[in-house]
Amino acid sequence: MSDAAHKAMWEALDLDIEAHDALLAVLGKFYGDIYMAQEGRLKGAEYLDFVLSEVHGLRIKELQDAKAAGKKIVGTFCVFVPEELTLAAGAVQVGLCAGAKAGTELAETLVPRNTCDLIKSFIGFKLARICPYTESCDLVVGETTCDGKKKAYEAFAELAPMHIMEVPQCKAPADRALFRAELVRYKEALEKLTGKAITAEALAEATRTVNAKRRALQRLSALRAADPAPISGRDALLVNQISFYDDPIRFTAKLNELCDEIEGRIAKGEGVAPAKTPRLLLAGCPMAVPNWKLPYLIESSGAVIVGEESCIGERNTRDLTDETPAGLEAMLDALCDRYMKIDCACFTPNDERLEHIAAMAQSLKADGVIHYGLLFCQPYAHEAMKVGKAMAAAGLPYLAIETDYGMEDAGQLKTRVEAFVETLA
Numbered sequence: 001m002s003d004a005a006h007k008a009m010w011e012a013l014d015l016d017i018e019a020h021d022a023l024l025a026v027l028g029k030f031y032g033d034i035y036m037a038q039e040g041r042l043k044g045a046e047y048l049d050f051v052l053s054e055v056h057g058l059r060i061k062e063l064q065d066a067k068a069a070g071k072k073i074v075g076t077f078c079v080f081v082p083e084e085l086t087l088a089a090g091a092v093q094v095g096l097c098a099g100a101k102a103g104t105e106l107a108e109t110l111v112p113r114n115t116c117d118l119i120k121s122f123i124g125f126k127l128a129r130i131c132p133y134t135e136s137c138d139l140v141v142g143e144t145t146c147d148g149k150k151k152a153y154e155a156f157a158e159l160a161p162m163h164i165m166e167v168p169q170c171k172a173p174a175d176r177a178l179f180r181a182e183l184v185r186y187k188e189a190l191e192k193l194t195g196k197a198i199t200a201e202a203l204a205e206a207t208r209t210v211n212a213k214r215r216a217l218q219r220l221s222a223l224r225a226a227d228p229a230p231i232s233g234r235d236a237l238l239v240n241q242i243s244f245y246d247d248p249i250r251f252t253a254k255l256n257e258l259c260d261e262i263e264g265r266i267a268k269g270e271g272v273a274p275a276k277t278p279r280l281l282l283a284g285c286p287m288a289v290p291n292w293k294l295p296y297l298i299e300s301s302g303a304v305i306v307g308e309e310s311c312i313g314e315r316n317t318r319d320l321t322d323e324t325p326a327g328l329e330a331m332l333d334a335l336c337d338r339y340m341k342i343d344c345a346c347f348t349p350n351d352e353r354l355e356h357i358a359a360m361a362q363s364l365k366a367d368g369v370i371h372y373g374l375l376f377c378q379p380y381a382h383e384a385m386k387v388g389k390a391m392a393a394a395g396l397p398y399l400a401i402e403t404d405y406g407m408e409d410a411g412q413l414k415t416r417v418e419a420f421v422e423t424l425a
């Protein structure tokens with residue numbers, strides 16, 4: 001696409017062109033420093049570079065073309081929104097990334113200052129008119145997970161058409177029944193939006209598509225157990241980030257090609273860092289595009305990240321939806337079963353998360369765990385303490401970090417991470 005075609009498309013979406021140009025310039029520089037400067041990258045990373053270079057270009061054009069063909073675009077913020085149902089309704093689902101500081105002052109006119117940056121970011125992107133994904137959405141789906149999001153969606157609903165899914169906070173049978181009813185309510189909202197009834201056949205096909213994407217991501221996760229690490233944590237995080245907004249069938253094919261290349265690299269004993277480089281598991285809050293600060297600091301401190309215990313990572317890909325049930329009701333039961341396994345910190349109790357982290361650390365041969373919490377995120381701040389105790393019991397070195405999207409603390413964080421990595425070497 002030419003620059004003029006890009007600009008015309010962004011103007012049609014009513015973006016603030018000047019502010020948007022500034023955002024892309026910062027994003028391009030950040031990407032160059034953090035991604036393109038890496039050594040020993042896989043050839044398949046060209047796909048990642050291309051997708052990122054066209055993140056506000058070709059992919060947005062595809063969304064506009066889909067809309068012109070009568071499809072609806074559904075934006076989401078949380079892994080509790082079942083993509084299976086969205087696809088079965090013939091709609092396109094995109095994650096609305098909220099990984100950069102933008103429009104913060106505007107956002108603080110709608111939500112309190114002591115709100116996490118992820119929330120301020122999605123409100124700021126909307127108010128500043130710089131996100132072509134948000135502006136392409138026919139429906140935005142929120143969910144009642146943490147208090148900050150719940151209340152922020154009330155403000156966001158004044159700016160965009162929203163559907164709110166109730167996500168329970170416990171996992172008793174009554175909670176499961178509530179979420180099962182919410183799946184039906186979401187299905188009905190999609191049918192109203194698209195004018196298309198969701199059939200068992202469409203849901204079965206959508207489930208296969210989403211499961212195939214998850215299987216490819218699981219394959220990537222498993223390959224990262226190799227030493228030397230065959231892919232950097234930064235690139236693996238980017239793969240997971242892209243999984244939220246690229247076309248799922250294209251994404252799956254490209255990721256499987258990347259995994260083929262990784263298998264070849266492992267067979268030759270090659271990696272992105274020498275064998276025995278300290279290996280870290282990153283656990284905690286989701287890292288949406290372009291939240292690459294901490295992974296960059298870790299991997300420029302002599303360590304390599306081998307897994308992400310996060311929603312932009314294992315929490316989103318660990319479980320598949322059972323493809324065997326026949327009939328819509330049984331398929332909805334299977335969806336409910338799958339989504340109620342998610343170990344988000346918004347649940348109480350949430351002990352399975354501690355078990356998952358210990359199991360991931362073991363299978364990925366991690367030498368230590370870094371817990372990442374976003375400033376003002378209560379659920380993950382509480383769990384950071386529990387994770388610390390669980391890691392001590394498992395004999396795994398542990399560091400808890402709380403930060404935001406700003407760069408002001410980068411130097412101090414790097415000092416802490418370097419000191420931690422030194423204890424592992």
Ligand code: SF4
Pocket residue numbers: 077078079080145146285286311342344345346
């Ligand atoms: S951390 Fe919880 S609320 Fe946030 S995206 Fe994940 S499941 Fe949703």
Ligand code: SF4
Pocket residue numbers: 116117118119146147148149285286374376377378379380
């Ligand atoms: S990072 Fe924490 S506070 Fe922010 S939206 Fe997620 S769960 Fe809520």
